Amino acid sequence: MRRPNDIKKDTEEIETVEDLTSVFESLASTQVAKIKNKVLMSQEFFNLLWSKYTALRVDDDKRITGGGHQDNGRNVYVIISAEAGLSGDIDQRLIETVLRDYDPKTTDIVVLGSHGAQQLMQRGVGYIRYFRVPMTDSYVNVGPVIETIRPYRHVKVYYEEYISLGAQDIKTIDLIQQIQTMTKDAPDSAEVISTQETIFEPSLDEIADIMEEAMLTLAFAQAILESGLAQDASRFNAMAVAKKRAMELVSQYTLEYHRSKRAENDRRMREVMISLKRKERVRTDA
Amino acid sequence: MNQNQLLKVQARAPFEIYYQGDAYSVTATNKVGTFDILPGHADYFSIIDPNSEVIIGTEKEDINISASNGIVCVRDDEVLLFLNI
Numbered sequence: 001m002r003r004p005n006d007i008k009k010d011t012e013e014i015e016t017v018e019d020l021t022s023v024f025e026s027l028a029s030t031q032v033a034k035i036k037n038k039v040l041m042s043q044e045f046f047n048l049l050w051s052k053y054t055a056l057r058v059d060d061d062k063r064i065t066g067g068g069h070q071d072n073g074r075n076v077y078v079i080i081s082a083e084a085g086l087s088g089d090i091d092q093r094l095i096e097t098v099l100r101d102y103d104p105k106t107t108d109i110v111v112l113g114s115h116g117a118q119q120l121m122q123r124g125v126g127y128i129r130y131f132r133v134p135m136t137d138s139y140v141n142v143g144p145v146i147e148t149i150r151p152y153r154h155v156k157v158y159y160e161e162y163i164s165l166g167a168q169d170i171k172t173i174d175l176i177q178q179i180q181t182m183t184k185d186a187p188d189s190a191e192v193i194s195t196q197e198t199i200f201e202p203s204l205d206e207i208a209d210i211m212e213e214a215m216l217t218l219a220f221a222q223a224i225l226e227s228g229l230a231q232d233a234s235r236f237n238a239m240a241v242a243k244k245r246a247m248e249l250v251s252q253y254t255l256e257y258h259r260s261k262r263a264e265n266d267r268r269m270r271e272v273m274i275s276l277k278r279k280e281r282v283r284t285d286a
Numbered sequence: 287m288n289q290n291q292l293l294k295v296q297a298r299a300p301f302e303i304y305y306q307g308d309a310y311s312v313t314a315t316n317k318v319g320t321f322d323i324l325p326g327h328a329d330y331f332s333i334i335d336p337n338s339e340v341i342i343g344t345e346k347e348d349i350n351i352s353a354s355n356g357i358v359c360v361r362d363d364e365v366l367l368f369l370n371i
Contacts, residue, residue, distance in 0.1 A: 048296075193331070193361070206333065207332075214357075
């Protein structure tokens with residue numbers, strides 16, 4: 001049996017871990033609440049922008065899906081992973097999902113988040129660009145990522161979806177299709193804005209281009225936000241499990257400590273008794 | 287001031303609402319220069335100059351917003367400012 005002092009030391013260390021997991025758990029839960037609000041606000045903004053965009057009388061062929069950008073003939077997978085660890089196994093599941101579809105002959109990988117980049121390197125899979133995941137409680141500037149994926153024919157985004165605090169899943173979207181889905185959710189505009197009654201500066205086409213760019217950015221930023229939400233929820237779960245395990249260990253160690261203490265007391269008592277008996281025997285013999 | 291002489295303004299970014307309510311003017315800058323929107327302004331769409339300032343004049347105070355980019359839409363005295371997109 002271990003000595004009581006050693007057990008006490010271990011218990012104190014586990015209690016520190018328990019305190020830390022509590023802090024991480026609270027942080028993750030606060031972050032989840034904060035990001036959920038931002039996702040809702042961002043959707044409202046998108047709807048408002050969409051209602052103005054649809055009111056503009058621009059050529060349908062030139063709209064978002066029309067593209068008109070250069071095409072390098074390849075596909076790109078964009079992986080949105082966590083920047084830090086301690087988020088359970090969700091990133092591992094994400095990378096496994098990507099690798100099931102991945103064909104290096106036709107597809108390039110762009111990865112967001114050092115955790116995902118690390119997981120890819122461990123599996124010997126290369127990527128063309130890596131981006132840090134911006135802090136999700138500030139505006140997500142996805143401009144550099146959009147610039148990188150612009151020449152590709154198909155853009156598939158792999159990210160972690162928040163279903164509930166207890167459940168997160170891996171989701172795959174085609175970025176263009178995502179905008180179309182978002183636009184279906186947005187109320188359709190009944191108003192018509194044309195050059196006949198409206199002044200456009202610099203021009204209607206330039207304004208429509210900027211709006212399309214903004215909606216593409218927003219769709220992507222929302223995927224990053226939702227990924228952050230899922231990662232925080234996964235982190236919350238991992239921390240809750242770690243906290244529970246730490247609490248179990250503390251009560252196990254406390255029990256062991258008391259047993260060890262009692263065993264030590266019993267041993268000392270036995271030694272005293274033996275010593276007393278020995279003295280008594282010596283006295284009797286004398 | 288008469289209610290009819292006020293603009294209905296919404297200034298927002300994807301994750302933030304800067305201002306929502308009545309105002310008597312909106313000042314911003316585009317390629318052409320600085321412009322004011324007052325009640326009765328013609329329907330208008332414009333791209334706001336990068337890193338410029340938007341000023342919303344309300345009865346209480348002027349609200350200054352730094353915009354890294356944005357779009358302004360004016361229609362029937364309603365002003366929508368999509369900022370920092």
